[in-house]
Amino acid sequence: MKRLIAALAVGIVAAVAATNVVKADTLDDIKKKGTLIVGVKTDYPPWGMRDSSGNIVGMEPDMAADVAKRLGVKLELVSVVSSNRMQFLQQGKIDLMIATMSDTAERRKVVGIVEPLYYASGVAILANKKANIKSAADLKGKPVCALQGAFYNNDLQSKYTGQELVAFKGIPESEQALLDGRCVGFVYDDVVLVWKKAQEAKWADFDVVALNEWKPVPWGLAVKVEDLGGAWGKFMAETTKDWLKTGALLAMEKKWVGSNTKWLLDASEAAKK
Secondary structure (H helix, E strand, O other): OOOHHHHHHHHHHHHHHHHHHHOOOHHHHHHOEEEEEEEEOEOOOEEEEOOOOOOOOOOOHHHHHHHHHHHHOOOEEEEEEOHHHHHHOOOOOOEEOOOOOOOOOOHOOEEOOOOOEEEEEEEEEEHHHOOOOOOOOHHHHOOOOOOOOOOOOHHHHHHHHHHHHHHEEEEHHHHHHHHHHOOOOEEHHHHHHHHHHOOHHHHHEEEEEEEEOEEEOOEEEOOOOOOOOOOHHHHHHHHHHHHHHHHHHHHHHHHHHOOOOHHHHHHHHOOOO
C-alpha cells in the first residue's frame, strides 16, 4: 500500500510538472518552429482584408507582423471569421488571434483575452434610407441581416427583431442580402460600416445609424486560456502596452483608417501614466 501511495504521489507530481511545462513552453515553441501563426480577418476592411494580389493586409495584420518581428520569427496569417476564430485558437490552428473580437465575459471563458485591450467599436446598422430606421426599436417586424458570432445578436433578436434576424457567416453574404432587398439593414460594428459608407459608392442609398442601445465594446487579442498567465500571455500583454504607450497603434490606425478614434487616443494616453 505504501508503495502504491508513493507511486501515485510521484505520478501526480509528474502530471502537474508536465502541465506547467506545456503552459510555459508555448512562447518557446513559437521560437523553435520559427513561425508565428496568427488568425486575422480578411472580411473586415481596413482592419483585415485582401489586396488586389490576394495578400492579407490591414491594421491587424500589421500588428501581427510587429509581433513576429519582436520574436525574430516568420509570420503566417490565417484567415478567420467571427464564427470560427475562437475554435481555431482552441484547436491550436493558430498561436494568436487578432481578429476584431469584442471583449465579453462569455468569451473570456473560452479564450484568454489579453489586457490591455487595443481597440473598440460600437454597434450600428447600415440601413436602406427608405426603411426610415432611427433606432433599434424601428427594427421590429422587419428582416435584419447580421453576422454569425456577433456579441449583440441574442439581445438584438430577443428584444427587437425576433425571428426576422438572419445571421450570415461572412460580410459579403450579408451585404449581398441587403443589396438584394432581403433585409432592411445590416447590423455590424460602427467603425467598419462608417468606413464602408465613405469608401464604397454602392451604399449611396443607405445610411449608417448608430444603435445606442449598445455601448462601445473594446476589442481584445487572444491566446489560449491556459497561456494567458504564462510567458506567451505576458509577452503579448507587454507588447500591447508598448503599442499603446509609444503611439504605434495610433500610427497604424492613421495609416489604415485615416484618422484616430477617441477611444484609442484615450487608451494611448492612459497607458503613458
